[in-house]
Amino acid sequence: MQKIIFGSEVKELDDDYVRESGISSFDLMERAAEAFCQWYSQHFDQLMSIAIFCGVGNNGGDGLAIARLLSNRGYNVQIYYMGNLERSSKDFRLNYELLPEEVPIAELHVHKVENLQAEVIIDAVFGVGINRPLGDGYLALMRWLNELKATKIAVDLPSGLPSDDILQGNAFQADYTVSFQFPKLSLMFPEHANHTGQLVVVDIGIPEAYFDRFGSKQFFIQKSDLLSRHKVFHRFSHKGDFGKVMLIGGSYGKIGSIRLSSASALRTGSGLVSCFLPRCGVDVLQVSLPEVMVESADNDLTLSRDGLQDLDRFDALGVGPGMGSGEEAISCLELVLREFNGPLALDADAINILAAHTHLLSLLGRNVILTPHLKEFERLVGVCKNHKERINKALKFCRDYQCYLILKGANSIITTPGGEQFFNSSGNQFMATAGAGDVLTGILTSFLGQGYSLENAAICGVYHHGLAGELASASKGRGTIATDIIDRIPETFRVVARRVI
Numbered sequence: 001m002q003k004i005i006f007g008s009e010v011k012e013l014d015d016d017y018v019r020e021s022g023i024s025s026f027d028l029m030e031r032a033a034e035a036f037c038q039w040y041s042q043h044f045d046q047l048m049s050i051a052i053f054c055g056v057g058n059n060g061g062d063g064l065a066i067a068r069l070l071s072n073r074g075y076n077v078q079i080y081y082m083g084n085l086e087r088s089s090k091d092f093r094l095n096y097e098l099l100p101e102e103v104p105i106a107e108l109h110v111h112k113v114e115n116l117q118a119e120v121i122i123d124a125v126f127g128v129g130i131n132r133p134l135g136d137g138y139l140a141l142m143r144w145l146n147e148l149k150a151t152k153i154a155v156d157l158p159s160g161l162p163s164d165d166i167l168q169g170n171a172f173q174a175d176y177t178v179s180f181q182f183p184k185l186s187l188m189f190p191e192h193a194n195h196t197g198q199l200v201v202v203d204i205g206i207p208e209a210y211f212d213r214f215g216s217k218q219f220f221i222q223k224s225d226l227l228s229r230h231k232v233f234h235r236f237s238h239k240g241d242f243g244k245v246m247l248i249g250g251s252y253g254k255i256g257s258i259r260l261s262s263a264s265a266l267r268t269g270s271g272l273v274s275c276f277l278p279r280c281g282v283d284v285l286q287v288s289l290p291e292v293m294v295e296s297a298d299n300d301l302t303l304s305r306d307g308l309q310d311l312d313r314f315d316a317l318g319v320g321p322g323m324g325s326g327e328e329a330i331s332c333l334e335l336v337l338r339e340f341n342g343p344l345a346l347d348a349d350a351i352n353i354l355a356a357h358t359h360l361l362s363l364l365g366r367n368v369i370l371t372p373h374l375k376e377f378e379r380l381v382g383v384c385k386n387h388k389e390r391i392n393k394a395l396k397f398c399r400d401y402q403c404y405l406i407l408k409g410a411n412s413i414i415t416t417p418g419g420e421q422f423f424n425s426s427g428n429q430f431m432a433t434a435g436a437g438d439v440l441t442g443i444l445t446s447f448l449g450q451g452y453s454l455e456n457a458a459i460c461g462v463y464h465h466g467l468a469g470e471l472a473s474a475s476k477g478r479g480t481i482a483t484d485i486i487d488r489i490p491e492t493f494r495v496v497a498r499r500v501i
Helices: 007-021 025-043 058-072 090-098 136-147 190-196 255-268 279-288 327-339 349-356 358-363 374-381 387-401 436-449 454-479 482-487 489-497
Strands: 050-054 077-081 105-107 120-124 151-155 176-180 198-202 218-220 244-248 272-277 293-296 316-319 344-346 368-370 404-407 413-415 421-423
Touching (some): 007 025, 025 058, 025 090, 025 176, 025 198, 058 077, 058 090, 058 120, 058 151, 255 272, 255 279, 255 436, 255 482, 272 279, 279 293, 316 327, 316 436, 327 358, 344 349, 349 358, 349 374, 374 404, 387 404, 387 413, 436 482, 482 489
Parallel strands (some): 050 077, 120 151, 176 198, 244 272, 244 316, 316 344, 344 368, 368 404
Antiparallel strands (some): 413 421
């Protein structure tokens, strides 16, 4: 799995790889430029005019190499650079000398170009090396570029954005950021959404083994990581092998939440799915989802612990969607935490109950996955000033309570009791819809019931959930709803396996 390292370690990584592989730093830069151009040529018309803005360091060298390769592919490219050529990096100078004669290049003496004509702007001014806010000239350049009406693309990192920290000041605002080999941590902060745009990670051929010497415990989940984490079933497998799970939740007016979780557990492959809910939801579930077995609390309108018994007959439980946070629901959750010995997925109101009744936190452990969204998470740990603080508080929470936690959102973060953090790469903005979290609860519960470890269930769960959202939104766009996501779950297994299964 691809490790995420600090921006300050990138030069060491590159130097180690160049020294041990026998290639030159120029060759590695050429790989990066070629990977960028392959992505670009798949997404942008050849007739679109391009202006590339470069610094005189290695990020600028990337920009010059990109200009040369795009020009060779028939694109109309022009280059502007800012900085002292006499102080430029070695690979910048090599790429400068290799520019085709037909590619115009001009030095920026001021922060803007009069009458610039370009449909695409590529930012290659600064990369991971920047560790302070932009100076006056570069700040003015970024402000001007941000005002232009064009498609904007950042090379590796938007200029001015720190690689691992929260932005101070201003930076380039990209529609796309094409990051090399791994995403820099700051690209996954929601505070930087307007600067990062759509994140694209391209492989430049540095083997994962070269990352092992760095101490980071943060990783980037990609499709290629999934197949080895999935359990394999054969033609003699029966429904018991695929797990017997129960979803617990629902209240009057919120039966839909537990219905969505139950349906997604079925679509993820659970052999037997049961649902425990108030009596008012029995007919709803029996009619709308006949594949689910329904057990009910004695209470007509809200969840209660009455009737919730013999829990260890199930391989996994999912608790919380729509259950409310009244006394009966609190008692129900405490019963589950005290008496169930198998793996648990806790979401929604189960998390809100934990936040309000902190004595229950001591009942958590390595068999529990919590799945809060940002607000639910802050109810657990307190208000966070930024996403970096959330990441650190998630680490502390999981160490303190020895549980797993999925902080939901763009690039959902899985944190383990051992301090590992996995950032998801699947999903998109169209999944920001009611019930999408309930779908994830069902997926996680299903994988846990099928015998997946908590780490593998979390990694496979968030990736398949996001991928199902991508597939659903391809045709539905902003009209995507939670049931659309559920319908596409089976297809995600074919996409991951790249075959019919």
